[in-house]
Amino acid sequence: MAENLVIVESPTKAKTIEKFLGKEYLVKSSFGHVRDLPKKGLGVDVKHDFTPTYEVAEDKKKIVEELKKLAGKAKRVWLASDEDREGEAIAWHLSQVLNLDVNTTHRIVFHEITKNAITKAVANPRIVNINLVNAQQARRILDRLVGFELSPVLWRKVKPSLSAGRVQSVAVRLIVQREREIINFKGGDFYRTTAIFTVKNQEGNNFRFKAELNHRFKSLEETKTFLNTCIGAQYHVASIEKKPAHRSPSAPFTTSTLQQEAGRKLGFSVSQTMSIAQRLYEAGLITYMRTDSVNLSDDAMSAIKSVITDLFGSKSYHKRIYKTKSKGAQEAHEAIRPSYIERQHIEGSPQEKKLYHLIWNRTVASQMSDALLERTVIDIAVSSCDKKFIAKGEVIVDEGFLKLYGESSTALDEETDKGDNNLLLPPVTVGTELYNERIETTQRFDQRPPRFSEATLVKHLEELGIGRPSTYAPTISTIINRGYVVKEDRDGVERKYLQLTLQNGQITEKELTEITGTEKAKLFSTNIGILVNDYLESHFPAILDYNFTAKVEEEFDDIAKGELAWDEMIRRFYQPFHQSVTTAEKEEGSFASSQQRSLGTDPVSGKQVYARIGRFGPMVQIGESGDENNKPKYASLRAGQLIETITLDEALKLFALPRLLGEYEGKTVTIGVGRFGPYIRHDGKFVSLPQTENPYTIQLDKAIELIEEKRKKDREKVLKLFPEDEKLQLLNGRWGAYISYDGVNYKLPKNSDINLLSYDEIMKLVEQQKAEGETSVKKRTNKRMVKTKK
DNA sequence: CAGTGAGCGAGCTTCCGCTTGACTT
Secondary structure, three states: OOOOEEEOOOOOHHHHHHHHHHEEEEEEOOOOOOOOOOOOOOEEEOOOOOOEHHHOHHHHHHHHHHHHHHHHHEEEEEOOOOOOHHHHHHHHHHHHHHOOOOOEEEEEOOOOOOOHHHHHHHHHHOOOHHHHHHHHHHHHHHHHHHHHHHHHHHHHHOOOOOOOOOOHHHHHHHHHHHHHHHHOOOOOOEEEEEEEEEEOOOOEEEEEEEEEEEOOOOOHHHHHHHHHHHHOOOEEEEEEEEEEEEOOOOOOHHHHHHHHHHHHHHHOOHHHHHHHHHHHHHHHOOOOOOOOOOOOHHHHHHHHHHHHHHHHOOHOOOOOOOOOOOOOOOOOOOOOOOOOOOEEEEEEOOOHHHHHHHHHHHHOOEOOOOOOEEEEEEEEOOOOOOEEEEEEEEEEEOOOOHHOOOOOOOOOOOOOOOOOOOOOOOOOOOOOOEEEEEEEEEEEEEOOOOOOOHHHHHHHHHHHOOOOOOOHHHHHHHHHHHEEEEEEOOOEEEEEEEEEEEEEEEEEEEEEEEEEEOOEEEEOOHHHHHHHHHHHHHHHHHOOOOOOOHHHHHHHHHHHHHOOHHHHHHHHHHHHHHHHHHHHOOOOOOHHHHHOOOEOOOOOOOOOOEEEEEEEEEEEEOOOOOOOOOOEEEEEEEOOOOOOOOOHHHHHHHOOOOOOOOOOOEEEEEEEEEEEEEEEEEEEEEEEEEOOOOOOOOOOHHHHHHHHHHHHHHHHEEEEEEEOOOEEEEEEEEOOEEEEOOEEEOOOOOOOOOOOOOOOHHHHHHHHEEEHHHHHHHHHHHHHHHHHHO
């Protein structure tokens, strides 16, 4: 029996450490926090010094029991949870549930998993730092008070089951505010001018290159005037400037930067990145994936040095120590890096390989030399005016770290519009005459602010110090599950633009079209997200303040230093906060109806048209609510439509469907639009409208034609019927024949001849598959429940 | 794949941070 019990947070970590410590040490994991406030109810006695009630959660009871048993047998227990606020609290909770004396129990920490660090830690134990624990308690209690007092206000004033919190509500606010910036964006247009020049090089060949005019024209007239002055003009090199430049590698990955880069370079979602990283971690291939540290252990540093020297030579090595820039970083771990730098390639799924490769490259590149560049700028004078064309070139003199890790634009938010950079420029001297092949001026438009992707949202939250590495992915899930935001692709729209070309002394004008505003996997605020945000912003501005977290973090720091009592801090916060909750609860009426937007008057009835959120979601309404004799008409908004931006025309269109076309076979024919697009409804059946048909103008005869077509298809679908039981049918589907019984589909064995199968044989197949299905039915209903919950 | 657009009816929902499962498709 081992005399020493060491408790860490992660089971993977436990396995690794056990190897370093040897036989006398048993290393176990607590699987994170072991106790917490109760799942239901506030769990904080606000009347008595905010005393918290802690409980061991149902799913933690087993592990706590096991640890208790082992702790009882061990001679000495070492609490080795992470070296940060949460880790210290885990150690303290452990001491409480395991009945250990908190004043004598050994507390050890290490922020890298190396033999050296661990033996050093074991040699230098301390005891639990109660001030740090208190800072965590304050954090936990504050979050509980905010979340569990604000959410019920939303249930009463907006809609049941909604939620609000210090982190999620600010995340939603960022997205809503950005959407408003986009709505209010008034971009102008301008004309950008480029020219193609040629010059003979030393070998006598023509060298072509591009240059851009140092002026953007505001109108078409100005543009034309300029082009006219260029007819017959001469061009020569006015000046040449060569400048060395350099680029440095980025720091090794933290959780947030890994999520951003995996999103940009590999197209992974934030949660995808985390679960792939988790697998790599559990396989012992990378260090811990939830970290805010950019630090590398000494062992790793020297391994990186030798790898670089081996692969690229010692000239490519450049030792660099990175410092974290993110607010509130706690740095309990290392940066995310390969566990063994020597392993450049791993076995695994394609995704695992890609992510590992990204981590390996980033880590090694972080210790490599700068990339050296030479930037050349050539100014080209125009004989007929004082404007200049500027040709820019960039040549890489020494790749440095770029050998491994390609340029990553730090400004994730901005679409890169770097213009045209030539890789090479001709070897010209000042005064050289240039031949102008063509001048092209193109209408361009100011860019609206970009929408958030998952990764750019994480980036902004991190910059504000809001949320932790372990919560970025769950926070995104929460705001999507609550319906505050949706993640989707949206089609762009066509936009026309002008292009003028001057060639051979002739100016030609062309109108071109492009697609603009296409969005892929972006976060869009919904109507309910906007409404909840506006409610919280107006009633609880202090919580929604982007600096709220930063401010309370300062106080948590004071508590950690022992300069402030945690209950005193909470008291000061709670008094005004609770007051604002009480005030909000006293308010009468529904917030949603107070936010009703008037769109104008309906030209048919002359009544007002409104948009707002109703009982069943966002809608438009013609006429006044509460008018008993003249009830208003209602129509739901379609997916993607916002109360804030819907126009009168769009609103009126919503009332055009469902449309009654007439009767066929004594039953009405109507046109509607549903989840899968426009449809014809007749005799309880639905027929999808093909893309070519317009639901607003289609006529009865065409609809009947489509109904008959569908009937014909359905008839062809039926391969065989059975007189024994009309619920049984053999049908022809996309993947061949199948059985349909009582509305449920079943498979036919491959290569079965449907003409030979008897009724009894087929029913046997149905019974068989029904029985097989039983086991998976539970799963299926589970899935459905999750979906409806969303 | 409807159309709905209250107010006496019962009880529930919710936070943030630590950790990994348990299911298949």
